[in-house]
Amino acid sequence: MTAEEERLTADRNRQAYWRRWGPYLSERQWGTVREDYSADGNAWAHFPHDQARSRAYRWGEDGIAGISDNHQRLCFAIALWNGKDPILKERLFGLTGPEGNHGEDVKEYYFYLDNTPSHAYMKYLYKYPHTAFPYTQLVQENQRRGYHEPEVELADTGIFDDDRYFDIYIEYAKATDEDILIQITAINHGAEQSTLHLLPTLWFRNTWSWDLNSPKPQLQQGDSKGASSVITASHPTLGDRYLYCQSTALLFTENETNSDRLFGTPNSSPYVKDGIHDYIINGRTEAVNPQQIGTKAAADYELTLAAHQSQTIQLRLTNRADLATPFAEFADVFALRQQEADEFYQRITPNQISDDARNIQRQAFAGLLWTKQYYHYVVADWLQGDPTQPPPQRHNPRNSDWIHLFNDDIISMPDKWEFPWFAAWDLAFHCIPLATIDPDFAKRQLQRLTREWYMHPNGQIPAYEWHFGDVNPPVHAWATWRVYQIEQELYGRSDAQFLERVFQKLLLNFTWWVNQKDHNGNNIFQGGFLGLDNIGIFDRSAELPTGGYLEQSDATSWMGMYCLNMLEIALELTKTNPTYEDIASKFFEHFLYISDAMNHVGEENVPLWDEEERFFYDVLHLPDDRHHHLKVRSMVGLVPLFATGILESSTLDRLPDFKRRFEWFIDNRPNLQRNLAALSTSGARSRRLLAIVNPIERLKHVLQRLLDETEFLSPYGVRSLSKIHAKQPYTFAEGGQIHTIAYEPAESTTGMFGGNSNWRGPIWLPMNFLIIESLQKFHSYLGDEFTVECPTGSGQWLTLAEVATELSHRIIGIFEQNAAGNRPVHGGNHRFHTNPHCQNLLLFYEYFNGDNGAGLGANHQTGWTGLVATLIRDCSESDITQTQYLQSISSTVDRC
Structure with a gap:
């Protein structure tokens, strides 16, 4: 067992809390639904980037390369100033949804270089230009461009020409679970001397401005021994922590809103959230507290770096008040933690791979771990407002039917800047690579989504912050089963309790799908949005412009996959509880009905399989009872491949009741085997196959298109829309309206979803993985x-x-x-x-x-x-x- 695995074991057994501190700080809190108290629900406009430096957040904090404790009471991150920017660089900048020609997008360069599951070692790189950051240029140029033009990125402005920038490396190494060594290295890559203000910043999340019962914590200069280069942080529940700094000026202010700047109303204190900004940028010495106390503080290091010169700053955030020489052991601790990280990842991928492949894998794992975030959102409190603030005056508030939802957890985010909120189906995919390096964390993620303070009482899993009621593909049973298998294979542990706990809640979710998304009760599902945004000619999350309803090949196939995943889990649970045989039979039978409905040709059913083109399509049912195959050759027709499962002969022999039911269906329901993979025919090693796509009659037809480089197969994976639609766009006319979809390999040219997503050609890894x-x-x-x-x-x-x-x-x-x-x-x-x-x-x-x-x-x-x-x-x-x-x-x- 590696040292990293020993730390994770200690954390699991509550012998040490290695996960208490981690990279849990968001990279964007402004512009989120949580911080939106507007009447019209325009989150981007209600709390824009320009207000972020001056306005205290209600539900979380953001920063650059930051860390916090697991309840985000105390936060640490870096701030920077190159002597030219109009704004102290405390957070990452990007465009709002309305500002970008292709939607919201961060306009910075930063990289997650390394991380371990216990966060005992972490490394991050930020590239900071020498010259003034082109905020206005980026906004104006991207607003000017249309959907058919590419986005303007930071590098396109020429700001990095001739290497006129600093590389800022931020590294963390834990000496113990409560003792964090911090090392920040600035490198001037330019050919001329340049000055940099480096401001490591420590602050408390503001809870006291919203809750009358929340006591206000305090930061102050010095410790009990009178050391001046120490910031003591005192919090009523976290206790005391100490930030040891190498000798420099310490600046203190309050993490409270500058109401005077934003709203023209008096501040309760002269020391506000942007006080350090005003001190550094505008030279206002009165903006920081001379008494050296507050709730936000920074150490100000002014570095003058010659061409290609580097300089390193060291700090230490710890619960130890007795450190006479806090920086003496830095070299040894960092070297050890880096070595242990190497050993851990060598254990994960022990076989010989190229250095390049290992670098890719290491940075991918690092990104997964850096993208953990403290996520706090209590919908009932958000809707009602806080006792110290005016009550919200909202029109049609978001998520008003999710008042049970109470989020206060560390969650894997899709992206801590563009998507700093959990997305249910994204999270299921995150858990697969996470299970490889930290199965405990992966399992907690899946358990969270199915707990009663997340899952709706009706059984729906919350989709994402902008609309918890949207529908994402039901991939959580698949993720649960795969996480269970990965932990078995790599760590030799079979966590049946986890499997059963999530399975029981997924039964509720499965019932929700059957009750809510099967329009005619015929095992053909609608689903709607399903996370694939603009995959079709219509916005599938809205009412159809034609009227009627859409029977979806992908929604129905996802449900077939769901059945098979639940079947697999139930069969596994029979090893400890034979009563799960009955539930396994239920999902086996339900899968047969779904598969038959997708493939069956009859008077009452319109098959999703099109025999003429030999591909799966959605079927549009119009109000006058007409129906049409929407012959868009897309990922929608490939999703049926996912509904595939294997039954081992040993499993059937082990479960006589299930085997009896299985054979009864073969003998007595022959109609359910029409166009279905032969259940009575054994394959390799006497296996049985359950699959929507018949391997003999239809699999080759689907794969012929999938593997055609003029259609789906790209040099880089499988496209989401066939390239055939580049020359032959699909057009559907109804009611005087023409609806068209064409192949678009890159950015979307439609504003259907704000231009920030495209399923009309690009390659998406989760679908390729499945x-x-x-x-x-x-x-x-x-x-x-x-x-x-x-x-x-x-x-x-x-x-x-x-x-x-x-x-x-x-x-x-x-x-x-x-x-x-x-x-x-x-x-x-x-x-x-x-x-x-x-x-x-x-x-x-x-x-x-x-x-x-x-x-x-x-x-x-x-x-x-x-x-x-x-x-x-x-x-x-x-x-x-x-x-x-x-x-x-x-x-x-x-x-x-």
Whole structure:
């Protein structure tokens, strides 16, 4: 067991609280729904970036490379000033949804370089220009551009030309679970001397301005021994903490709103949230408290760095008041923690992989861990308002039917700037790579979503902050099952209690789906939005412009997948409780009904399978009883692949009651086997296959399109929309209106969802990951005898395991250096292809250009894009040869 695993074990057993302190600070609290108390619900306008430096937050805090305790009582982050900016750089800047031609987007360069699950070692890089930050230029130019033009990024302004910037490295190493060593290194990459103010900042989250019963904590200079370079932080529940600083000026103010600046009303104190900003930028000495007390404080280091010079500042945040030489052991502790991090990740991926692949994996894991965030949102209190503030005057307030929701947890975020709130289906995918390095945290995430203070009383899982009532794909049973399996495989632990606890709550969620999203009670589901934004010709989260309703291939397939995942879990739980055989039978039968409904041709049912084009499509039912296949060749028609499961003969032999019910259905419900994978036919090793896509009649047809490079198959994975629609856009006319969808490999050209998401061509990792898993399952049944042409028309025939491997390598190739030394992920950003200070830095975007692999959307959405770390580990299962890799995949499927 590595040292990191020993720390996690101690935390699990409550012997030490290694997770109490971590990177839990948001990167954007302004512009969020939580902070929106406006009448019209315009969160971006109610609390803009310009107010963030002056206005106290209600529900959380933000900062650069920051940490906090697990209830965000005390926060630490860095602030910077280059002598030219009009604003003290305390938080990351980006465009609001209305400001950007492609939606909200952070306009900074920062990188998560390393992290461990206990956060015993963390490393972060921020690139800070020498010249004034181009706030206005970025807003104006992006507002000027239309949907058909690319976004303007920070590098496009020329601000980094000739390397005129600082690299700011922020590192944390824990000596103990309550003793955090902090090291900040500034490097001047420019050819001229440049000055930098570096301000490590410590502050308390403001709770006292909203709650009359919340006592006000205090920061003050010095400790009980009279040391002047110490900030003592005293909090009623956290206790005392000490920030030891290397000798410099200490500045104190209050983390309270500057009402005079924002609203023209008097401040209760001359010391307010932007007091340090005013002192540094405007030279207002009266803006900081000469008594050296407050609730926000910073150490001011003014560094003058010659060309290519670096300088390091050390600090220590600890519960120890007895440190005579607080910085003496820094070198040893940092070296040890870095070594232990290396050992831990070598344990996670022990096989031989390239240095480049290991770097990609390490940064992907780091991004997942850095993107943890303290998330606080009590909907009832938010709706009602606070006793010290005027009551909110909202029109049609958001989430008013979610008053039970009480969030006060550390949660894995999709992106701490663009999406600083949990998203239910994103989180399910986060848990897969997280389970590899920290199964305890992954399990807690899934348990949280199904607890009574999250899940709606009707059984719905909350989607995301802007609209908890939206519908995301039901992937939580899949994630629960996979997390359970990963912990078994890597750590030898079978947490049946976790499995059963989540399963019981998912029964409620499954019932919600059946009751709410099956329009005609015929096992064909509507779903609506399903997180895929603009995948279709209509906004599926709104009423259809044509009237009527949409029967969705993807919604129905997700439910088929849900049935199979619940079946797998129930069968596992029978090992300790035989009564789960009955529940397993229930999900087995329900899957057969869903599969039959998708495929069956009859007078009462319109199949989602189109026999003429041999693909799955949505069906639009109009008010006059007409119906149409919407022949958009998209990911919607590939989702049926996900509803695939394997029944081992040993499982059937172990469960006689379930086997009896299984065989009864085969004998007495032959109609439910029409167009369905043969249940009575055994595959490799006497396995049985449950699948919506019949492997004999339909699987090859679907895969022929999936593996066609003129359709779905990109050099970098599977596109979300067939490229055939580039030359042949799909058009549907009804009621005098024409609706069209065309292939768009990169940014969206529609404002349907604010232009910040596109499912009309780009590559999305979560869907590719599920495709790969599905192919592996099909292979475990069909064996090596079943081959397909990959790519279509190439003359190369591969087994489905080999196809899965090929897709994995194409996705990993987004991030790897190619023969020219470039990484496709960086697209046209030449600095990251050629500059030695940037070449090995990675961003894990929301999605990727379907033609060239360039990163798009939220550029730090490591959450589900972090799945690449899992793909790299899977590919490393081969020691040297492809054959050994395929053998290992087969054995992994057998174990699962």
